[in-house]
Amino acid sequence: MPDPLLDVRHLRVEFPTRRGTLVALDDISFSIAPGEILGVVGESGAGKSLTGASIIGLLDPPGRIAAGEIRFDGRRIDDLPYEAMRKVRGRSIGAIFQDPLTSLDPLYTIGRQLTETIQTHLPVGAAEARQRAVRLLQETGIPAAEERLDQYPHQFSGGMRQRVVIALALAGEPKLIVADEPTTALDVSIQAQIISLLKRLCKEHGAAVMLVTHDMGVIAETCDRVAVMYAGRIVEIGPVAAVIHAPAHPYTAGLMGSIPAMDEDRPRLLQIDGAMPRLTAIPPGCAFNPRCPRVFDRCLVERPDLLPAGATQAACWLHAAPQRAAA
Amino acid sequence: MSPPGRPKGEYRSAQHEGIPVSPLVEVDGLAKTFDVSAPWLNRVVERKPRQFVHAVDDVAFEIARGTTLALVGESGCGKSTVARLLVGLYAPTRGRVVFDGLDTAGKGRPNSVRRRMQMIFQDPYASLNPRWKVQDIVAEPLREHGFAEGRSGAANDRQLVERVAELLQSVGLAAADAEKFPHQFSGGQRQRISIARALATEPEFLVCDEPTSALDVSVQAQVLNIMKELQSRQGLTYLFISHNLAVVRHVSDQVGVMYLGRIVEIASKAELFAAPRHPYTRMLLDAIPDIHMSGRSRTPVQGEVPNPLNPPAGCSFNPRCPHANERCRVERPMPLAAGAARVACHAVEEGRI
Numbered sequence: 001m002p003d004p005l006l007d008v009r010h011l012r013v014e015f016p017t018r019r020g021t022l023v024a025l026d027d028i029s030f031s032i033a034p035g036e037i038l039g040v041v042g043e044s045g046a047g048k049s050l051t052g053a054s055i056i057g058l059l060d061p062p063g064r065i066a067a068g069e070i071r072f073d074g075r076r077i078d079d080l081p082y083e084a085m086r087k088v089r090g091r092s093i094g095a096i097f098q099d100p101l102t103s104l105d106p107l108y109t110i111g112r113q114l115t116e117t118i119q120t121h122l123p124v125g126a127a128e129a130r131q132r133a134v135r136l137l138q139e140t141g142i143p144a145a146e147e148r149l150d151q152y153p154h155q156f157s158g159g160m161r162q163r164v165v166i167a168l169a170l171a172g173e174p175k176l177i178v179a180d181e182p183t184t185a186l187d188v189s190i191q192a193q194i195i196s197l198l199k200r201l202c203k204e205h206g207a208a209v210m211l212v213t214h215d216m217g218v219i220a221e222t223c224d225r226v227a228v229m230y231a232g233r234i235v236e237i238g239p240v241a242a243v244i245h246a247p248a249h250p251y252t253a254g255l256m257g258s259i260p261a262m263d264e265d266r267p268r269l270l271q272i273d274g275a276m277p278r279l280t281a282i283p284p285g286c287a288f289n290p291r292c293p294r295v296f297d298r299c300l301v302e303r304p305d306l307l308p309a310g311a312t313q314a315a316c317w318l319h320a321a322p323q324r325a326a327a
Numbered sequence: 328m329s330p331p332g333r334p335k336g337e338y339r340s341a342q343h344e345g346i347p348v349s350p351l352v353e354v355d356g357l358a359k360t361f362d363v364s365a366p367w368l369n370r371v372v373e374r375k376p377r378q379f380v381h382a383v384d385d386v387a388f389e390i391a392r393g394t395t396l397a398l399v400g401e402s403g404c405g406k407s408t409v410a411r412l413l414v415g416l417y418a419p420t421r422g423r424v425v426f427d428g429l430d431t432a433g434k435g436r437p438n439s440v441r442r443r444m445q446m447i448f449q450d451p452y453a454s455l456n457p458r459w460k461v462q463d464i465v466a467e468p469l470r471e472h473g474f475a476e477g478r479s480g481a482a483n484d485r486q487l488v489e490r491v492a493e494l495l496q497s498v499g500l501a502a503a504d505a506e507k508f509p510h511q512f513s514g515g516q517r518q519r520i521s522i523a524r525a526l527a528t529e530p531e532f533l534v535c536d537e538p539t540s541a542l543d544v545s546v547q548a549q550v551l552n553i554m555k556e557l558q559s560r561q562g563l564t565y566l567f568i569s570h571n572l573a574v575v576r577h578v579s580d581q582v583g584v585m586y587l588g589r590i591v592e593i594a595s596k597a598e599l600f601a602a603p604r605h606p607y608t609r610m611l612l613d614a615i616p617d618i619h620m621s622g623r624s625r626t627p628v629q630g631e632v633p634n635p636l637n638p639p640a641g642c643s644f645n646p647r648c649p650h651a652n653e654r655c656r657v658e659r660p661m662p663l664a665a666g667a668a669r670v671a672c673h674a675v676e677e678g679r680i
Contacts, residue, residue: 043543157631187401188570190631192614214543217616244618258548260577262600262617268555269548269577275513
């Protein structure tokens with residue numbers, strides 16, 4: 001495996017509150033290779049967006065990185081001062097957010113927003129920047145790119161806006177794009193267009209992607225590897241096919257079972273009873289233990305780390321015993 | 328415990344003994360037009376014309392007792408408008424809504440009809456009053472429809488508490504939850520409260536407008552399971568609105584696909600998913616990311632839904648349709664029987680696809 005492009009080690013994000021410190025991300029470790037697409041999936045509140053925000057340095061205060069480190073291209077970026085991080089963000093790491101309406105400035109034309117981004121990050125003149133902007137819009141499949149450059153965001157439909165946002169993310173020719181629910185606000189037919197566009201462009205530009213989503217279908221279609229998050233931790237990480245077809249963590253298995261499938265009939269969906277615990281009330285031991293169908297004594301007292309489990313790694317004590325026997 | 332008027336289990340028997348019964352809900356030629364014109368002064372000064380959006384046009388379907396009709400489509404296709412027309416939140420511009428033999432369209436539908444149909448909304452954070460206790464929320468329709476009326480205050484209250492407890496238990500919540508406020512519940516639990524409230528008057532027909540779209544998948548599974556259980560236990564009839572075809576496939580018996588205010592294809596679930604006929608239905612099915620078919624290459628559809636203010640002439644899907652010809656650009660297709668389905672498409676009618 002080549003040197004990772006992004007390497008996150010033991011990341012811990014805390015929110016100090018009046019009632020004590022909330023640990024929103026706990027001991028998150030993963031890496032992304034150049035050109036790789038990593039999916040991050042989980043239910044709302046699992047910490048997936050927060051992981052993305054930590055990487056691009058846009059953690060909202062009072063949230064702060066309390067421990068661990070984030071390395072990008074061999075360089076540590078989690079402790080960079082704001083101005084230095086501004087140069088990384090956009091230039092080396094692009095970002096795509098969920099809502100294409102709020103990620104564009106309604107007061108500026110698309111062209112101005114694109115050329116500004118290009119000129120901020122690349123040493124090019126105004127004419128060259130405009131040319132690049134047109135090319136980016138063409139690449140993202142916007143018809144009549146020349147004319148549309150002088151239009152405002154409200155003149156674009158939702159799907160077209162998200163194309164512009166992707167063009168913006170690619171403008172600085174980044175090596176990594178953090179895409180946070182890029183298709184959640186879109187209709188299915190548009191979603192399919194955007195996903196295939198994102199996939200194609202990142203391949204052409206050689207950019208790696210961290211794709212944050214709650215939609216397992218999108219992950220299956222797009223990603224090479226996937227990390228499943230639960231209550232601020234990664235509970236399983238591995239190649240997409242392995243995680244989907246042979247999930248090693250009971251939470252992943254439950255999650256997969258609760259998705260209505262298109263190719264089989266079931267009278268009842270599998271369900272995980274209960275709900276994810278709030279950050280203020282994470283149980284001791286494994287955070288999933290109150291909902292886990294296969295819980296046993298150890299789960300109640302000791303918190304599992306990621307352990308090898310077949311083709312994937314899962315944070316579950318079920319996979320500890322055979323490992324010990326082998327050792 | 329049940330509200331007066333209708334013995335329990337009545338609606339079940341007919342279906343279970345296999346006697347052909349008239350559908351519970353019949354909709355015919357339903358249309359709703361919204362006036363979106365600029366204000367009068369602007370129209371006069373700027374010479375702007377009046378403008379209308381045909382949110383729903385010429386929609387017809389039937390729902391048999393104890394079954395589920397799902398309406399699917401992308402945002403703006405009019406599916407939520409149909410839901411609101413059915414429960415009477417909007418008055419139709421044209422067309423009929425027949426509920427159990429009674430024409431209920433228009434104003435002044437009797438309380439006895441209103442009690443028999445209820446609605447579940449999409450956003451469980453917006454559809455529950457945050458200042459009310461669950462007890463009051465679930466009991467509101469009971470009070471409104473005169474449940475336990477004519478008793479003394481105390482006896483009435485006690486009966487309401489009992490009935491609310493029963494309702495909460497039927498959706499998997501605890502009786503003690505009645506004393507809590509909505510903010511003390513998670514999204515899935517709130518949606519259960521909405522369901523309990525909808526069930527309070529023992530309706531026969533529930534209109535569910537994207538009931539699980541705001542929920543996480545594991546919670547969505549819980550809510551879908553409860554809805555199916557309630558249907559088989561109480562013989563409920565559902566109109567289920569959703570944009571998620573996988574969910575629709577799981578809950579429905581019949582599926583109607585809507586595009587720009589019209590139903591372009593309506594068929595039994597098995598029929599629709601096994602042999603989709605309308606090009607739009609095929610496109611929607613192809614667009615679903617499927618977790619079990621990773622690596623499948625699909626051809627994403629070109630184009631977007633046109634502006635409903637200015638829909639294309641002829642078939643409204645023609646600008647995006649790979650099979651469109653001259654006829655599709657001028658003549659609007661009518662829904663015609665195609666096998667067991669009803670499809671509005673010239674290409675299907677002519678046997679071109």
